Amino acid sequence: MQGARAPRDQGQSPGRMSALGRSSVILLTYVLAAIELTCLFMQFSVVPYLSRKLGLDSIAFGYLQTTFGVLQLLGGPVFGRFADQRGARAALTLSFLAALALYLLLAAASSPALPGVYLLFASRLPGALMHTLPAAQMVITDLSAPEERPAALGRLGLCFGVGVILGSLLGGTLVSAYGIQCPAILAALATLLGAVLSFTCIPASTKGAKTDAQAPLPGGPRASVFDLKAIASLLRLPDVPRIFLVKVASNFPTGLFMVMFSIISMDFFQLEAAQAGYLMSFFGLLQMVTQGLVIGQLSSHFSEEALLRASVLVFIVVGLAMAWMSSVFHFCLLVPGLVFSLCALNVVTDSMLTKAVSSSDTGTMLGLCASVQPLLRTLGPTVGGLLYRSFGVPVFGHVQVAINTLVLLVLWRKPMPQRKDKVR
Numbered sequence: 001m002q003g004a005r006a007p008r009d010q011g012q013s014p015g016r017m018s019a020l021g022r023s024s025v026i027l028l029t030y031v032l033a034a035i036e037l038t039c040l041f042m043q044f045s046v047v048p049y050l051s052r053k054l055g056l057d058s059i060a061f062g063y064l065q066t067t068f069g070v071l072q073l074l075g076g077p078v079f080g081r082f083a084d085q086r087g088a089r090a091a092l093t094l095s096f097l098a099a100l101a102l103y104l105l106l107a108a109a110s111s112p113a114l115p116g117v118y119l120l121f122a123s124r125l126p127g128a129l130m131h132t133l134p135a136a137q138m139v140i141t142d143l144s145a146p147e148e149r150p151a152a153l154g155r156l157g158l159c160f161g162v163g164v165i166l167g168s169l170l171g172g173t174l175v176s177a178y179g180i181q182c183p184a185i186l187a188a189l190a191t192l193l194g195a196v197l198s199f200t201c202i203p204a205s206t207k208g209a210k211t212d213a214q215a216p217l218p219g220g221p222r223a224s225v226f227d228l229k230a231i232a233s234l235l236r237l238p239d240v241p242r243i244f245l246v247k248v249a250s251n252f253p254t255g256l257f258m259v260m261f262s263i264i265s266m267d268f269f270q271l272e273a274a275q276a277g278y279l280m281s282f283f284g285l286l287q288m289v290t291q292g293l294v295i296g297q298l299s300s301h302f303s304e305e306a307l308l309r310a311s312v313l314v315f316i317v318v319g320l321a322m323a324w325m326s327s328v329f330h331f332c333l334l335v336p337g338l339v340f341s342l343c344a345l346n347v348v349t350d351s352m353l354t355k356a357v358s359s360s361d362t363g364t365m366l367g368l369c370a371s372v373q374p375l376l377r378t379l380g381p382t383v384g385g386l387l388y389r390s391f392g393v394p395v396f397g398h399v400q401v402a403i404n405t406l407v408l409l410v411l412w413r414k415p416m417p418q419r420k421d422k423v424r
Contacts, residue, residue, distance in 0.1 A: 022143045026152070028201055029139045030159055032092060035194045036099060036132035037163025038170070039187035043106060045171025046183050047120075050109060053180065054116045068124045069377035075128030076374065077231045080367020083138050084360055087205035089198060091135040091363065096195035098129035100188055107184035132194075133160075134370040138363040141354045142206035149354070150304065151296035154347045161288020165281050207359060234365055240356050242410075247349040248372055250312055250407050253319065253400035254342060255373070259380030260388050260396075268393050269328040279328070286336055291343040304348045305411075311344035312408045319400030325393070 051061045083091035105123035109116045137153060144152040174182045235241060257264075265276040298307060318337045325331055350369050354362045387395045 025201075025203060025206070026140055026143055028197065029092075029136045030155065032096075032194050032198060032202075033133055033136040033156055033159040034162045035190055036096065036130075037160055038167040039099060039103065039190050040130075041163050041167025042171040042174075042183045042187050043103065045168055046106065046175060046180055049175055050106070050116075050120060050180050054109070054120060056117065056120075064121060064124065066378055066381065067121065068127045069374045071124060071128040072130070073371050073374035073378055076131060076134065076367040076371035077364060078367070079129060079131040080134055080138070080364040080370070081231055083135055083363030083367070084207075087203070087207075088135065088139045088142070089202045089204045091138070092132065092198035092202055093195050095130055095132040095135055096191045096198055098126040099132070099191040100195065101126040102130065103184045103188035103191060107181050107188065110180040110184065131367065131370055134363070134366040137350065137366045137369075139202070139206050141362045141366070142359065146355065150299035150307075150347050150351045153350055154291045154295035154299065154343070157291020157295070157343055157347075158288050158293075161284050161292065164284025164287070168281060168284070231364055231368070234357055234361055234368065237356060240353060242414075243349055243352050243356065244368070246308070246312075246407055246411070247345065247353075247369070248375075249403055250315060250345050251342075251372055251376060253396060253403055254315070254338065255376030256380050256384040256387065256399065257322075257396040259377060260384040263385075263388065264393060265328075269331070271328065279332075282332070283335060283339065286339045287343060290336075290339050291347065294340070295343050295347050298344075299347075304352060307344050308348045308352075309408065309411050311341045311348070312404050312411065314341045315345075315404040316401050316408065319397045319404065321397070322400065323394045323397030325397075 047064070048061070051064065056064070079091070079095070082094070102123050105119050105126075108114050109119035109123060133156065136156060136159075140152045140156070141149060170186075171183045174186065235244060262276070265271045265279065271279065295307075302310075314337050318334050318341065321330070321334050321337075325334065350366065353365050353369060357365045384396075387399070
């Protein structure tokens with residue numbers, strides 16, 4: 001990793017990094033993201049079984065999940081600001097160390113000699129600082145050219161797909177073969193490796209020389225990481241509120257459905273646990289191919305505005321079909337369209353939002369973007385549960401059609417701005 005180590009050892013700025021050096025850093029960033037996502041989905045496989053073993057009912061398990069969602073929601077913007085101020089190396093290392101603490105607490109919670117329930121809830125606390133994916137997005141955003149950015153960010157979908165498939169398979173297999181502690185211990189070792197690689201091979205900063213020149217003078221006051229006013233000010237920049245609103249609104253209906261998917265798969269689709277796992281693996285595989293390969297190809301032929309409109313339009317078509325689906329076979333036919341819309345929407349809006357702010361604030365903006373999913377996981381169980389109990393599965397399709405039709409009208413009436421990236 002000589003190319004990746006040069007910026008730290010020789011004080012090079014990213015603007016003077018060679019193409020080989022940038023490629024090495026970006027490749028390592030993809031590897032680190034895949035490691036963290038694999039470990040994350042391994043623990044998703046462990047936590048339900050551990051909760052049941054410790055005697056938690058469905059309500060207590062819901063509190064556990066909500067706690068994790070709220071902590072990630074609150075921690076995302078603060079972590080992004082930390083990444084902007086302290087650099088890529090510090091951000092990635094911190095995220096992996098937080099993950100290490102979570103997996104160690106999770107392993108301890110499965111020990112009969114320790115207070116398992118308290119340790120299980122305590123294991124959610126480091127989740128506020130577990131944001132490897134936004135940190136990876138920041139590195140890729142800083143080191144890629146504006147025209148290459150959607151494709152470069154889209155390739156993180158390959159990492160996500162690897163995490164979903166490998167993490168889910170490893171978690172379930174290891175729990176069955178060696179017990180609940182094994183996946184947690186393996187995840188702790190993997191995140192320790194990730195922390196070492198981040199600290200030794202990632203540049204201290206991936207910002208450009210112009211950004212570095214804007215840093216505070218030595219001995220001068222350093223802006224606080226917890227300056228919520230500065231974080232919120234990014235949402236008031238020109239065009240940012242509209243792009244961010246489109247991102248949240250279009251994600252909301254699908255987010256509700258996915259939060260309730262475990263219940264829907266049992267009650268509506270009548271699936272066993274193993275069958276539901278296969279379906280999620282199919283979903284992950286499609287996301288890996290679509291975001292990693294398809295979006296990159298489309299972004300080289302179509303504008304971000306065209307891709308954004310296409311994603312919203314496909315959301316509407318999928319919503320209409322979802323309102324009429326009656327079996328898991330019908331849902332499988334809808335999954336490719338659903339995955340395309342999700343991938344295109346998230347990649348394009350992330351790219352637009354990072355271009356709408358200065359290069360010194362890309363980490364904070366990506367942290368705000370990363371808070372969208374935790375927000376949906378926090379609100380989703382309550383809102384989705386009420387809708388499902390009152391109206392059944394078709395209501396998710398109706399909500400998707402209604403909201404995305406409004407979004408499409410907004411996009412058609414006033415097109416999104418096409419910006420070039422800020423000077424790095």
